Amino acid sequence: MTTDQRMTRRERLRAETTREITTIALRQMAEDGPGAISLRGIAREMGMTARAIYGYFATRDELITALIGDVSASLADALEAARDAAPADPGSRLLAWGRALREWAVANPEGFRLVYGDPVPGYQPPGEGPADQAGRRICGGLNRLVAEACAAAPANGFDWPDFPPDYRAKVRAEVPDLSPAVAALAVRVWGRMHGLVTLEVFGHLRAVSTDPAALYHAELLDLVNSLAPRS
Structure with a gap:
């Protein structure tokens, strides 16, 4: 059984959302430089509220550290x-x-x-x-x-x-x-x-x-x- 199969549906959704956040962050950086990484910008692109995305990464620095x-x-x-x-x-x-x-x-x-x-x-x-x-x-x-x-x-x-x-x-x-x-x-x-x-x-x-x-x-x-x- 793989790790994904052992995860609950909620855990899988969280993992998928986290991957999407990090993918967009890397694209922001590629397009406009490392200073362009923005949690609020990512939230807008994903159709999330700022409050929701902060449930995944509390700060921009936390996101960059994870990346x-x-x-x-x-x-x-x-x-x-x-x-x-x-x-x-x-x-x-x-x-x-x-x-x-x-x-x-x-x-x-x-x-x-x-x-x-x-x-x-x-x-x-x-x-x-x-x-x-x-x-x-x-x-x-x-x-x-x-x-x-x-x-x-x-x-x-x-x-x-x-x-x-x-x-x-x-x-x-x-x-x-x-x-x-x-x-x-x-x-x-x-x-x-x-x-x-x-x-x-x-x-x-x-x-x-x-x-x-x-x-x-x-x-x-x-x-x-x-x-x-x-x-």
Whole structure:
């Protein structure tokens, strides 16, 4: 029995309404920027009263927090599924992770912009929440993959004091045996993956590439080979 089948009719209706609210919010953001997300605007479009929609999300910030949590978890799920379905060698797993990042971002541009674009004006994030948990899955997963793919421990001169204390604590909690050199390398790997994806999602590759997928794949192959050259 699926989760939806176990839900009562009232719970299903609430879940459907919540999904509609979040879908419209992402569209508002895509059309007019992150500051355009408005509970009252969503209520008007759905034919709801403001009072009714506040029964789902008490504030705009609560809605944005839920959106960021859902989007981040969706990305983490996609990355982990691609990694786990890939051949067992580290290079293939890292390639699968990188390909999944681009595929997810191209399929979910509004969500990508929400998480990795400009901050939503006036938004005050809460403390620890689902987005932070998903972020640790993404960060920890990439750190492990980079550590696995390294042919030898990098000698890049980084040490733990080179990282902010909060980030250092999270990284070491997720991957206790990670060295600071590999942690720095993983940040650089993320930058190379993330850079081309961001250029594509924000429309900056249109003038320079007719095949951004091929361009990105070439970058991934070069990246993985730089970690563990293949014979």
